[in-house]
Amino acid sequence: MLSIKNLHASIDGKEILKGINLEIKEGEVHAIMGPNGSGKSTLAAVLAGRSEYDVTEGEIIYNGKNLLELEAEDRAREGVFLAFQYPVEIPGVSNINFLKTAIGEIRAYKGLEPIKAKDFLMMLKEKQELVEIDRALVRRSINEGFSGGEKKRNEIFQMAMLEPKLSILDETDSGLDIDALRIVANGVNKLKSEENATIIITHYQRLLDYIIPDFVHILHNGKIVKSGLKELALELEEKGYDFIKEEVEA
Amino acid sequence: MNEVIEEKISAEYKYGFVTDIDADNAPKGLNEDIIRFISAKKNEPEWMLVYRLEAFRHWLTMEEPDWAHVSYQKPDFQEIIYYSAPKPKKVLKSLDEVDPELLKTFQKLGISILEQERLSGVESRVAIDVIVDSVSVKTTFKETLAEKGIIFCSFGEAIQEHPELVQKYMSSVVPSSDNFFAALNSAVFTDGSFCYIPKGVRCPMELSTYFRIEAAGTGQFERTLIIAEEGSQVSYLEGCTAPMRDENQLHAAVVELVAHKNAQIKYSTVQNWYPGDKEGKGGVFNFVTKRGICLEENAKISWTQVETGSAITWKYPSVILKGDNSIGEFYSVAVTNNYQQADTGTKMIHIGKNTKSTIISKGISAGFSNNSYRGLVRIAKGAENARNFSQCDSLLMGDQCGAHTFPYIEIKNNTAVVEHEATTSKIGEDQLFYCKQRGIDNEKAIGLIVNGYCKDVLSQLPMEFAVEAQKLLEVSLEGSVG
Ligand SMILES: Nc1ncnc2c1ncn2[C@@H]1O[C@H](COP(=O)(O)OP(=O)(O)OP(=O)(O)O)[C@@H](O)[C@H]1O
Ligand SMILES: [Mg+2]
Numbered sequence: 001m002l003s004i005k006n007l008h009a010s011i012d013g014k015e016i017l018k019g020i021n022l023e024i025k026e027g028e029v030h031a032i033m034g035p036n037g038s039g040k041s042t043l044a045a046v047l048a049g050r051s052e053y054d055v056t057e058g059e060i061i062y063n064g065k066n067l068l069e070l071e072a073e074d075r076a077r078e079g080v081f082l083a084f085q086y087p088v089e090i091p092g093v094s095n096i097n098f099l100k101t102a103i104g105e106i107r108a109y110k111g112l113e114p115i116k117a118k119d120f121l122m123m124l125k126e127k128q129e130l131v132e133i134d135r136a137l138v139r140r141s142i143n144e145g146f147s148g149g150e151k152k153r154n155e156i157f158q159m160a161m162l163e164p165k166l167s168i169l170d171e172t173d174s175g176l177d178i179d180a181l182r183i184v185a186n187g188v189n190k191l192k193s194e195e196n197a198t199i200i201i202t203h204y205q206r207l208l209d210y211i212i213p214d215f216v217h218i219l220h221n222g223k224i225v226k227s228g229l230k231e232l233a234l235e236l237e238e239k240g241y242d243f244i245k246e247e248v249e250a
Numbered sequence: 251m252n253e254v255i256e257e258k259i260s261a262e263y264k265y266g267f268v269t270d271i272d273a274d275n276a277p278k279g280l281n282e283d284i285i286r287f288i289s290a291k292k293n294e295p296e297w298m299l300v301y302r303l304e305a306f307r308h309w310l311t312m313e314e315p316d317w318a319h320v321s322y323q324k325p326d327f328q329e330i331i332y333y334s335a336p337k338p339k340k341v342l343k344s345l346d347e348v349d350p351e352l353l354k355t356f357q358k359l360g361i362s363i364l365e366q367e368r369l370s371g372v373e374s375r376v377a378i379d380v381i382v383d384s385v386s387v388k389t390t391f392k393e394t395l396a397e398k399g400i401i402f403c404s405f406g407e408a409i410q411e412h413p414e415l416v417q418k419y420m421s422s423v424v425p426s427s428d429n430f431f432a433a434l435n436s437a438v439f440t441d442g443s444f445c446y447i448p449k450g451v452r453c454p455m456e457l458s459t460y461f462r463i464e465a466a467g468t469g470q471f472e473r474t475l476i477i478a479e480e481g482s483q484v485s486y487l488e489g490c491t492a493p494m495r496d497e498n499q500l501h502a503a504v505v506e507l508v509a510h511k512n513a514q515i516k517y518s519t520v521q522n523w524y525p526g527d528k529e530g531k532g533g534v535f536n537f538v539t540k541r542g543i544c545l546e547e548n549a550k551i552s553w554t555q556v557e558t559g560s561a562i563t564w565k566y567p568s569v570i571l572k573g574d575n576s577i578g579e580f581y582s583v584a585v586t587n588n589y590q591q592a593d594t595g596t597k598m599i600h601i602g603k604n605t606k607s608t609i610i611s612k613g614i615s616a617g618f619s620n621n622s623y624r625g626l627v628r629i630a631k632g633a634e635n636a637r638n639f640s641q642c643d644s645l646l647m648g649d650q651c652g653a654h655t656f657p658y659i660e661i662k663n664n665t666a667v668v669e670h671e672a673t674t675s676k677i678g679e680d681q682l683f684y685c686k687q688r689g690i691d692n693e694k695a696i697g698l699i700v701n702g703y704c705k706d707v708l709s710q711l712p713m714e715f716a717v718e719a720q721k722l723l724e725v726s727l728e729g730s731v732g
Pocket of ligand 1: 012016034037038039040041
């Protein structure tokens with residue numbers, strides 16, 4: 001589904017990603033861990049198509065398409081979803097209106113007719129229950145005045161509504177209380193399928209107790225320096241990043 | 251990027267067509283003879299001519315103001331045609347008599363009067379008066395309204411048929427000597443709309459006027475007068491468009507609102523005069539005086555405006571809160587793009603006790619434009635317990651445009667509570683990217699964000715027009731970011 005080869009990306013002339021290689025297949029869950037500033041969010045932003053980053057080398061093939069040639073909105077319409085580390089507030093625009101617009105655009109891109117109001121409302125209700133998000137929250141303006149945890153939940157709710165093929169969760173677990181963490185993880189698990197893939201960016205093993213990854217990658221200084229199975233996350237938790245750094249530098 | 255530019259070009263001012271109508275023009279220029287000509291053309295009574303001439307003589311002593319934060323080549327008042335009537339000028343009994351070219355114009359404007367008339371059995375209706383250049387062409391639903399005693403007609407007709415009302419109220423809110431453009435309007439105005447809502451009557455439909463400048467080299471000087479008698483209610487909407495022309499066209503209107511005891515007037519404007527091209531060539535000079543008075547207790551006047559057009563806008567819809575417990579409101583969205591300039595705001599004059607006013611102003615500047623809010627809140631000595639809340643927000647798109655706020659506050663009574671909040675923000679790359687990441691393209695994203703930003707104002711518009719206004723905002727800002 002996703003094949004990243006030798007990806008180099010920089011911002012304002014500073015190279016952040018220094019040759020990333022990653023293969024992701026349908027149905028897989030990949031966790032990406034790594035110290036602050038190692039380039040995790042940068043990788044997510046480059047995948048999502050944020051134009052401030054220059055891709056200087058390498059390629060990204062997504063479902064047979066050259067992802068780097070697609071505009072951000074077209075990547076989203078092709079099923080790439082990013083749950084932001086820091087979701088923005090958009091005052092005055094209700095979540096419902098926003099999602100309706102987004103679904104309309106995605107369907108139009110796929111040549112589907114607009115969703116019926118009734119179907120949209122049904123879907124809204126169903127997904128609300130799935131991710132256990134407060135009805136009142138959904139009716140408010142996008143993230144305006146939301147608490148940190150509420151914003152994260154709203155990202156997962158949007159993910160549920162948009163039914164993406166490739167979801168990238170950038171530290172969706174940070175800022176969540178224990179119950180919320182479980183609920184969000186449940187939501188992600190329920191949305192998982194044979195056709196979808198998920199990239200989970202996190203600092204903590206805790207989330208991976210709930211969402212079991214097929215692979216764990218460690219990003220350090222713009223490169224994936226170690227990949228392994230879910231046990232790698234446990235090892236990391238135990239030993240910290242120092243052992244990785246030592247290994248790399250040795 | 252190319253795509254965006256292409257879209258922008260194709261989306262340029264879509265109301266800019268020129269209609270080929272045989273017009274009956276006055277010679278250009280301004281002097282007492284021209285005023286006599288206009289008055290005679292309109293078959294006016296002597297008192298009206300006297301009023302005009304007095305205003306004209308006063309105007310001659312006045313200077314064009316230059317305190318607004320706008321710069322432009324002052325119009326040459328001798329180069330303007332002050333009267334242009336589409337022929338035929340005889341009184342029209344039905345639509346069949348209207349010039350077919352003119353009907354086409356209406357269709358292009360999206361006003362289907364025929365349709366309106368055909369649908370007259372339907373609940374939600376809008377009565378429309380259409381003013382092309384200087385003359386009222388057609389007022390719909392007159393009979394339906396007359397059953398309730400409501401008068402909704404052209405100003406010219408009101409002078410003929412309701413002279414006592416016109417004489418009593420005209421200039422009672424905006425004296426003809428009020429300012430340079432009001433004086434000019436009083437001397438040369440050619441038509442406009444007139445509404446009278448009798449005691450205790452709630453107007454059953456929106457009253458609406460569409461203004462259009464058509465003939466080249468003409469100015470448009472219309473007057474609107476709305477009187478709401480005790481306990482009555484009315485919601486009025488005006489819309490405006492003009493053809494694309496290289497020269498600037500002058501629009502200097504006067505609007506007066508009078509609300510008696512317990513009466514409510516809601517006045518909404520969607521202003522979309524031609525803004526000029528991308529280099530700032532052409533466009534309408536929109537110099538307008540709008541003022542309402544809450545004459546007696548518990549009266550309420552609300553102004554809502556969505557201003558997207560005009561090369562220059564100079565306009566301050568105001569409320570004089572004379573009656574005790576009266577309420578004044580001003581909700582405004584002003585968008586400037588390319589080289590447009592807007593200096594707009596309001597004046598809330600608190601005279602009565604327990605009077606309340608609310609000001610919500612949202613300015614959006616893009617391109618090389620300049621957008622200023624100018625507002626005055628005055629609490630007179632006797633205005634015990636007056637309250638005002640003002641919120642003035644500016645949104646900048648790009649870094650070549652300007653936003654300015656000039657709030658003036660004068661308080662002569664220490665029981666007053668006046669609150670003023672102001673913010674300036676930039677449309678965020680983060681917000682735009684967030685939308686794109688959900689599948690929404692740049693133009694639609696700007697539309698969403700801007701409409702969200704203006705929500706508090708747009709929600710004040712009558713339903714039918716809120717949608718139109720939202721679209722207009724999107725079109726006005728197309729191509730302004732990215
Ligand atoms: N505009 C910029 N100019 C220079 N450096 C930048 C710029 N934007 C980001 N960076 C740097 O890029 C590096 C990678 O940032 P990124 O946000 O991808 O890290 P991260 O792995 O997500 O970290 P965290 O765990 O803290 O979220 C950081 O060192 C950051 O300071
Ligand atoms: Mg990060």
